[in-house]
Amino acid sequence: MKGRIAAIVMAVLLALYLALIGTRAVQFILTGEPVAIGIGVALIVLPVIGAWALWRELEFGFRSQELVRRLDEAGEADLGLPRSPSGRVDRQAADDAFDRFRTDAEARPDSWQAWLRLGLAYDAAGDRRRARRAVRQAIGLERAAR
Template sequence: MKNDVTKVVVTIAAIVLALGFYFVLLGQRGLDLIREGGVAPIGLGIGVLLLPVLGVWIVVVTLRAGFQHQHLAQRIADEGLELDVSELPRRPSGRIDRDAADQLFAQVKSEWEADPDNWRNSYRLARAYDYAGDRGRARDTMRRAVALEQAERERG
């Protein structure tokens, strides 16, 4: 398990370093275009300078969300509340069978409906959405779980 985590961290670090290098090169090219002068090069230079800014923002937001989700996953695991999908039937691709995922989702959704302001239920619902293949709702529900968990920590 620890070896898997190390591989993931090293991979993420390598990607972030490569992106950082790319952003620096892109920023330098943007500045070169601005130094050339003229309407078109300056306009292009400004546009090119915006790309690394946007890229850094995306990297920061993505890493932040990943750390928040991992924090919740660890708390859920420590509390023994992670969804057990080990016995669910799988497709050849490894994904959970659609009918089984839908049944799991229905069960978890009823738990969530009983207490929607509990971050644990929102976390479990987000995971159930993901297993059912609804990534958009999974992300939205995970954001809700993160916000609820942060509010719980702030209350003490």
């Protein structure tokens, strides 16, 4: 829940930033000076790129959260890995059990569930880049299955 609130706060702050910087950008462009026009255009383009990147991250978060919820409802979200008293997955156990999840995803390449579990296993092992890639694959497969 904290992540969702933080994402919403960031989106609101970005919208406020876009509104404020947009007026400044127009003022730069209206001066007619070539350098000021360049600055004004940059003040418009760069925040738009930032907004696009934020949207992609929010969309990824919402879609992955929905898939994890569906996987949990089906009783398949538990990776069966031991946890520390704080609730974190034991990283060594995640590394040791990782081949099981990779083999499952390779055996069922069209299963978004298998790819999502692989992404969760990557995350538990601390490999965030591969975790995101596997979860994106799961999102794409689920979207194609609809």
